[in-house]
Amino acid sequence: MSIKDSKVVVVGVGNVGATVGFSIVNQGLCDRLVLIDVNRAKAEGEALDMQDSVSFMNRNVKVSAGTYDDCADADVAVITASAPMDPNANNRLDMLSTSKKIMKSIVDDIMKSGFDGILLIVSNPVDIMTYYAWKLSGLPRERVIGSGTTLDTARLRRRIGGMYDLSSKSVDAYVMGEHGDSEMVSWNSATVGGKNIKDVMTDNPNRTKDETLDDLRKQTIQAGWDIFSRKHNTCYGIAASVTAILKSILFNENQIYPVCVCLNGQYGLNDVFLSVPTILDRTGAKEIVEIKLADDEKENLGLSAEVVKNFYPDLEV
Numbered sequence: 510m511s512i513k514d515s516k517v518v519v520v521g522v523g524n525v526g527a528t529v530g531f532s533i534v535n536q537g538l539c540d541r542l543v544l545i546d547v548n549r550a551k552a553e554g555e556a557l558d559m560q561d562s563v564s565f566m567n568r569n570v571k572v573s574a575g576t577y578d579d580c581a582d583a584d585v586a587v588i589t590a591s592a593p594m595d596p597n598a599n600n601r602l603d604m605l606s607t608s609k610k611i612m613k614s615i616v617d618d619i620m621k622s623g624f625d626g627i628l629l630i631v632s633n634p635v636d637i638m639t640y641y642a643w644k645l646s647g648l649p650r651e652r653v654i655g656s657g658t659t660l661d662t663a664r665l666r667r668r669i670g671g672m673y674d675l676s677s678k679s680v681d682a683y684v685m686g687e688h689g690d691s692e693m694v695s696w697n698s699a700t701v702g703g704k705n706i707k708d709v710m711t712d713n714p715n716r717t718k719d720e721t722l723d724d725l726r727k728q729t730i731q732a733g734w735d736i737f738s739r740k741h742n743t744c745y746g747i748a749a750s751v752t753a754i755l756k757s758i759l760f761n762e763n764q765i766y767p768v769c770v771c772l773n774g775q776y777g778l779n780d781v782f783l784s785v786p787t788i789l790d791r792t793g794a795k796e797i798v799e800i801k802l803a804d805d806e807k808e809n810l811g812l813s814a815e816v817v818k819n820f821y822p823d824l825e826v
Contacts, residue, residue, distance in 0.1 A: 512791065515539040515759050518575070518583045520615055521590025522546045522555045525631060528748035529589060530572070534559050537568025538755055543575040543583070546590075577618040584626045585758060586619055587751065588612070588642065591632035604633050609824055612638050616645040627758060627793045630655040630769070631751055635688050636817045637824070639769045640782040644826045652793040655769025657784030658684040658692055659750040662767050665694065665729045673701065673709065673716050682706060683767045683800070684729060686783050686813030693809040694726050698800050757789040770794045772814075776807060781814045 517539045519530050526546070533542055542559070546552040552574035559572040580586050592607035612632060619628075628646060630639040630653070639655030646653060661684040663677065670677035682699035686692045699706040710717040736743045750766075757764035765786050772778040775785065775797045786798040802810065 512539075512584055512759055512761075514541070516541040516543070516583045517755065517759075518543045518545060518580050518586045520545045520586060520588045520619070521632070522552050523589070524742045524744040525747055526587075526589035527555045528744040529587060529631070529751050530555060531559055531562070532748045532752040533755065534562060534566060534570045534572060536752060536756065537566055537570060538752065538759055539570060539584070540568075542570050542572045543579045544572070545575055545577065545579070549574065577622050580619045580622040580624040580626075583624060585629055585755060586624060586626060587629045587631060587755070588615055588638075589631040590615060591638070605637060605820060605823070608632055608634065608638060609641060612641055613645060613825075616642050620646055627652045627654065629751065629754060629758075631747065633688075634820075636769050636782050636784070637820050640771070640817070640821065641824045641826075643771060643782070644824065649793075650771040650773070651795070653771070654754070654787075654789075654794055655688075655782060655784070656747065656751050656754060657769030658686070658688050658767045659754060659784070660746050661688060661692060661729050661732075661784075663746065663750060664732045665725060668725060668728055668732075669701065669706070672720065673713060675701065683786050684726075685767055685785050686810050687817050688769070688784060689816075690730060691809075691813040691816040692726075692730060692784075693806060693813060694722070694729070695800055695802055695806060696722050697803040697806055754789060758791060758793065761791045763788050763790050763795065765789075765798055768794070770797060772797070775799045776802070776810055778811065778814050781818050783810070783814055783817065 519526050522544050544552040544556050556572045556574045592604045632638045635655045643653040666677040666680040669680045679702050683695045701709045767784045768787050769782050769784045787794050788796040
């Protein structure tokens, strides 16, 4: 059962934010949903459109456009607003300069309202923006979470499942680290139906063909760009992953997702936001699950941490 009289605020109702909002309504995740955008008319239009869908849903979610004052009693504030993706950008880190100004303005306004809930950051570059939101907000580390590699993990599992004619739900593998080029996969613990992924690939040569573990990792990194190059945005996959994260929080599900959280000694890393498997409940990041990594995997996670931390000095609180 979800939090009684639960309230979620979505800040930024572009393609991602609007799709997140509709996904929340479609799944009936909360009692009240408030949409905030610098373009007030856009937020009002999206709210009216979503209201028209409520009669066909299982839960009567009250949808409205609002202001930052509405964050005061919100359980979760989802921040999707960020700099527009540049078609010529090489990676998500190219968005940092503009995105950090947007994030500071938003978090400052949210906290001025008296907000004391959970911040869920979707804005790219998500690992750096989640760290920045934590510093700006002053909230406990467990209550500032980034969507991280939750979607990357789903993409990887779908790819592996497709190779062996299986549902992606039969694949257990996590993408960890930065949501970007330095992300890594915990192959040491990856399984298909409980069988180690390396054994599956070796024992099924006709299906595996020439695919390697590194090929799968690179395809996962490229997947979002493949979508972006065709439709100039990605929205459905990220909205579904954000909604899953929200559901675990609001419904106290204790699900494990590879979200972006602050490491405090886990994997030998400190004070850096990276995606690692984490138990999510009403308190936010309830517990980081420290899975066993091979030596090279632990090294690659450390390298990913360095990529992210190199940008911390550029952030002003």
